[in-house]
Amino acid sequence: MTRLTPIRRGSLVDTAIESLRNAIQTSQWNVGERLPVEAELSEALGVSRNTVREAVRVLAHVGMLETRQGDGTYVRSTRDPGEALRRASRSRLRDQLEVRVMLEAEAAGLAAARRTRDDLDEMTRALDERAAAGSDLELRIRHDERFHHALVEAAHNPALLEMYRYFAQSITDTIQRTEQDADLPEPSQEDHELLLAAIRQQNRERSIALARGLLQPSLTALDEAAQ
Numbered sequence: 001m002t003r004l005t006p007i008r009r010g011s012l013v014d015t016a017i018e019s020l021r022n023a024i025q026t027s028q029w030n031v032g033e034r035l036p037v038e039a040e041l042s043e044a045l046g047v048s049r050n051t052v053r054e055a056v057r058v059l060a061h062v063g064m065l066e067t068r069q070g071d072g073t074y075v076r077s078t079r080d081p082g083e084a085l086r087r088a089s090r091s092r093l094r095d096q097l098e099v100r101v102m103l104e105a106e107a108a109g110l111a112a113a114r115r116t117r118d119d120l121d122e123m124t125r126a127l128d129e130r131a132a133a134g135s136d137l138e139l140r141i142r143h144d145e146r147f148h149h150a151l152v153e154a155a156h157n158p159a160l161l162e163m164y165r166y167f168a169q170s171i172t173d174t175i176q177r178t179e180q181d182a183d184l185p186e187p188s189q190e191d192h193e194l195l196l197a198a199i200r201q202q203n204r205e206r207s208i209a210l211a212r213g214l215l216q217p218s219l220t221a222l223d224e225a226a227q
Contacts, residue, residue, distance in 0.1 A: 016055035035073045094222045096170045108211035110155035112204040119154035131189050178218050185217035
């Protein structure tokens, strides 16, 4: 009999998901191993087969499980990317800024080599509207986000883009904090314009350096505050 903790209260599906996720992460089933049949899981968890089916569907969607038609459900990964990102969103602002710098600097270098006319037009519109937002902080943040997302899209690297999208909430949080926190230097409109100009000129090294430079003052301020 499969050893799972019976569910007693709370959302049945959510708790079933957590129970199955925990069993996978503690190697009750290894990668490539087939899970017990639905009826056995239902009995072990103390829930209906419909609840088990929905929990399996969710874990398959995040990539931990793989359902093979007519064969069963197999463990695909012992890590839940969504949970990893939730942990990332709870990390320190400095840690989030460092990840953002790494992603955007690499994207800037690739964008300098690969950007299209449409990419340049979208980044230009985003910066023009960022400047036009003036003192409207919410609107300026929105167009700042739009510019950075357009920059990553201009790299034309689907894997990098997906990683950036996964980390999007933390990216948004760092933009808001650097714009709203008076103790953190705000990347200026000119800084952004210089980065776009380097990408337009296809100057890879300068694009990388300018992308890193956008957030370096904030990282320095956080280091000084911690000392």
